Amino acid sequence: MTGTLVNKKIKKASRHTNQNEGLIFEKSSPGKRAFELPPLDVPSTDPAKALGANFRSEGIEGFPEVSEIEVLRHFTRLSTWNYAIDLGMYPLGSCTMKYNPRVNEFVARLDGIATEHPLQPQQLSQGCLKILRLLEQCLLEITGMDTITLQPAAGAQGELTGLLLIRAYLEKQGNARKKVLIPDSAHGTNPATAVIAGYQVENIKSESHGQIDVEKLRELVTEDVAALMITNPSTLGIFEERIPEIADILHAKGALLYMDGANMNALAGVTRPGDLGVDVMHLNLHKTFSTPHGGGGPGAGPVAMKKILEPFRPVPILVEREGGRLALESVRPYSIGKVKAFSGNFGVLVRALAYILAYGPGIRQATEDAVLNANYIRKHLEGVYDLPYSLPSMHEVVFSDAIQKKNGVNTMDIAKRLIDYGFHPYTTAFPLIVAGALMIEPTESESKEECDLFIDAMRSIAEEAAATPEIVKTAPHTTRVRRLDEVGAARNPILRWDPSRPEKTPAQKKHDVAEAKHREATPVTPTA
Amino acid sequence: MRYLPKSPTEREEMLGAIGAESIDELFSSIPERFRLREALKLPGPFSEAEVIQYFKERATENSFGYTSFLGAGVYNHLRSVVTDAIIQRGEFLTSYTPYQAEISQGTLQAIFEFQTLMCQLTGQQVANASMWDGSTATTEAVLMAERVTGRTRVLVARSLHPEYRDVLKTYAKNSGLQVEEIPYAADGTLDEKSLQSAIRDDVAAVVVQSPNFFGAIEPVAALADLVHISGALLVVSITEGVSLGLVKPPAEADIVAMEGQSFGLAPSYGGPFVGVLASRDKFVRQMPGRLAGQTIDTEGRRGFVLTLATREQHIRREKATSNICTNQALCALAATVHLTLLGKEGLREMAQQNLSKAQFALAELTKIPGVKRKFAAPFFNEFTVELPRSARIVNGELLREKIVGPLPLGPSYPELTKNALVCVTETTTRADIERLASAVRHALEQPVQ
């Protein structure tokens, strides 16, 4: 693959010497320490006496023993193997990988913010409660809803909370109903959540433009249906124009409209789900509201709702008492209960509030730039990649690999080749209704320059797919590791370091044999 | 706006390239009547200094200047600054879930190390990449036991953290689980007689916490024997992970659900924390959450990938083992760094300090006339004292001395209004403890109001 390394089309990334690093357990040696405690200022207790048979006399077997510099180097080296927003664009559809402002990290760590215990007296927590209160008010203003809970730890938990609210409301009316309608374009958490909430899932096929089939919906909504879970804009990045009609159809039969707020980055400051007829929705603070993904979490999934659902909110509820004093109350007869211990992912909530305060009423500009970027990219890739749904895109656009498939190149291959160009892949193979999907969401955090680099990369890969498809099909070529054996990983799972395990797995042994044979057959001729 | 990398000229150029007259055109798919004409009424915009100012002001309105003896699921422990130096690196902080393994090896190897550490700590064979917290991990453990056994009855110790029991109830209501509580015995541990009479072959799981909410360490091995006879699974929940530095791990449990906040995470008014779910190899396909596995690449190099993904929502959808998508990755990384810094000896020494200081605190408090040790079972860094009067009232007095006293148990256990849960860690000084004892003594000397 000599062509790839000097490929002038790859402008964003170059190769560089990158440090290797083994597992921390492999560097461990008895007697090494990375941390010391201040001396004990009370008499030392004999643990065998105090704990009796509960005493762990043998210590923690295999636990690392390394020095401070080794720990720091270990994790620093590991970090250099990752891509990150701080390095460049993540065009991941529906993930909203935007800039994570550093002031958010700073304020979350302040003494008096990071140090507070959730069970301390409420009169000593007024600062924390004011933060929660202001965030609630801001999110209600943004969503156009009546009331909110900040408890859920993530979007999926927000979805569950939303469905439990719906169930409690309907139960109080006399019938919790049996089914939840979910579009076939929905994120996997939607059906998974519906089942946990005790509902049967009924899939509703999208119509030819990828939107909710309103006529089909009319047929399907009966008094057995508790709710429809809609994502708006849809997972295709297209606004569901008929959402008010959809809300009416549901409401006429006593059902409710749940909105998955994952795509709120297309709406904040421009329109409000509450105005569109949505009854209850969740937000992903780690998407629209800039809290960092951190390799997979933590996030937060607040749930905003209309007042009909207010009595059922999870406890504790934030209330204002006389004199402006804030309090958390847990006695609510109709509440669905607690969804998580304590008061939600407070540190994440702090970061989201810091983000909102930085923008203020100007938050609309972020939304406009997000939609501008997505449409700019769409314009320059239309014709180069197949566009299965031609309705206007909002903050994300979905292409397919139909054109490239003719040469045997699929969306996964293109995504892997994009890595060689210095980008993280877009979302592959989702939504399910588009075969070979390429789902692209740049967010407002990308400059015109970064968008242009992305466009150039995608155009170049399309050319490669046509002329030299092998380069694309065997990508990536420039990463620390090449494509990894996921099949082997699933057939023989190795999920922890275990010194007693044989040195090499069957797959590794097979590889060694093949490699030895190859070396024998192709001796290296020394260059002069 | 400083987070937006566009100049007005660039916006014009891009609109021109798209062929749109104005940005409003790009929103034309939203019906006119729903497009906001005015800006939202939000505070701001704030400069960086104003953002900081806002939160600094809030920080002064909390518990600054008070000494706390609270534990009950959230613990004050020493944290090295090295942990933050690492998790604040952009490559960790701002990276995505490691679905694209070739450019996420840092995250994936760290998860693999986390999974390993959790197994080593808990004595289990496999651990996942984290759950949201101890309360949801405990709930997921119960749901997992339901899947494994096919049964729906769950016996839960009353000495399991009250908030954890509440969360379990919320989830149980909708999954057809019947949850029954088993009382505690006089020594503070699970009442084995009650367990024996309640347990039958229709029980999916028995859930205990150890050390439990009262601080008492449960006899896990003996309980496991009892539980296994009926074919049920033993779920052990742990809220104070530092205990594992000195306390035998619950290796006989079938599933361990632990809160990892004690491993390098600030109390942060209740979150974000990190849930740990660990179990036997044979149950791995019923485990919720992500798993990082070791493998090789096309050139034989060791690498790591997310694996067994068919359990998860993005593939299995309505048949998934859980709906969890986002977990607590950065918190798990912080725990991994923290535990690596502490190491074998550091964790043991930290535990030793906790144990010793708690014993000292117990001795000092029980010197006070009328103050008794409530439960005889061994404890780690939390224990329950009985006072001659309401614990809440005593705490009111302690607040005057800028002490946040031990948690009164009355609100969660109406029969224990005179009892309080004392928590002492390595961050509690001898002087603090002596000051607490003196303040309690003084409070009890006041006439009853």
Place this chain on the structure above:
Amino acid sequence: MAYPAKYRYTKQHEWVDVNGDVATIGITDYAQHELGDVVFAELPKVGTKVEAGKSFGTVESVKAVSEIYAPVSGEVTEVNSELQNTPEKINSDPHGSAWLIKVRLANPAEVKGLMDAAAYEAFIAEADKSKEASA
């Protein structure tokens, strides 16, 4: 790969080989090809009752899970335990050593409703054509 003439086939791509009142069941070569590299098969225990047309287990690749539907009704008498350690057999020998379960037939007449090898081959040829058309 050839489709054994002795077997009968379903529209969900299972095959069944009847010998007396015992039916051996597996998935077809077409199915394993669609699935990709098989990593795991979840099969019922001996003694389980299966019902024609209803799912009795799953076969997994890295990125997908496929339900397996019973071609006939009956009680499971044997489960292929080798697949636990070598699920890849489903890819290499789907019609032979990678049989999934054996079932004692509850209603032998059900077999008559299934396709023979020729009908099945025609069925999958049609399926392939319509896939190409929509691509």
